[in-house]
Amino acid sequence: MKNIVVPVGLFLVLLSCKTNNTMDSTEKWKQEIREAEQQFANMVQEEGIHNAFVAFAANDATIMRNNTLVKGKQAIDDFYKNSHAKTLTWKPDFIEVSNSGDLGYTYGTYHYTYKDSTGKEQVDTGIFHTVWKRQQDGTWKFVWD
Numbered sequence: 307m308k309n310i311v312v313p314v315g316l317f318l319v320l321l322s323c324k325t326n327n328t329m330d331s332t333e334k335w336k337q338e339i340r341e342a343e344q345q346f347a348n349m350v351q352e353e354g355i356h357n358a359f360v361a362f363a364a365n366d367a368t369i370m371r372n373n374t375l376v377k378g379k380q381a382i383d384d385f386y387k388n389s390h391a392k393t394l395t396w397k398p399d400f401i402e403v404s405n406s407g408d409l410g411y412t413y414g415t416y417h418y419t420y421k422d423s424t425g426k427e428q429v430d431t432g433i434f435h436t437v438w439k440r441q442q443d444g445t446w447k448f449v450w451d
Contacts, residue, residue: 331407332403332405332407335403335410335440336401336402336410338446339401339403339410339412339438339446340398340401342362342438342445342446342447343398343401343412343436343438345362346358346361346362346448347395347396347397349361349362350394350395351395355386355389355391355394356383356386356387356389359382359386360379360382360383360386362447362448363379363382363447363448364379364439364441364447364448364449365378365379366378366379366449367379367382367447367448367449367450367451368449368450368451369382369385369450369451370451371385389420390420390421390422391418391419391420392419392420392421392427393417393418393419394416394417394418394419395417396414396415396416396417396434397414397415398412398413398436399413399415400412400413400414408439408440409437409439410437410438410446411435411436411437412436412438413433413434413435413436414433414434415431415432415433415434416432416433416434417429417430417431418430418431434451435450435451436448436450436451437449437450
């Protein structure tokens with residue numbers, strides 16, 4: 307019985323170290339996504355919706371607008387070139403990341419102001435959901451919005 311206590315004890319110590327490292331990594335990755343989300347929001351304010359969505363979209367990103375899927379970075383670029391959007395603000399209320407640190411998602415509230423076909427300003431508020439993917443260079447880009 308004594309011969310099994312040492313290996314079991316060592317196993318438990320190693321297991322707890324791995325769990326702490328995983329938790330530390332997960333929190334680090336969540337912070338990276340939070341920062342990417344904030345940089346994205348800041349760029350919208352500073353350079354406009356079109357430039358920010360193109361800059362933060364992965365090449366294979368998809369957005370859904372007006373019940374239509376816009377697939378790929380070039381299509382997103384084309385979509386926002388013709389947009390009548392004036393302002394967009396949002397804030398994530400929740401961030402989660404995969405154990406492998408390559409995918410994450412956020413959701414929260416947004417406020418979107420635009421001009422309708424008659425030129426009247428409209429305000430839309432709601433819930434957003436964004437899926438983020440770590441790129442080969444270590445940056446986070448959205449793949450779904």
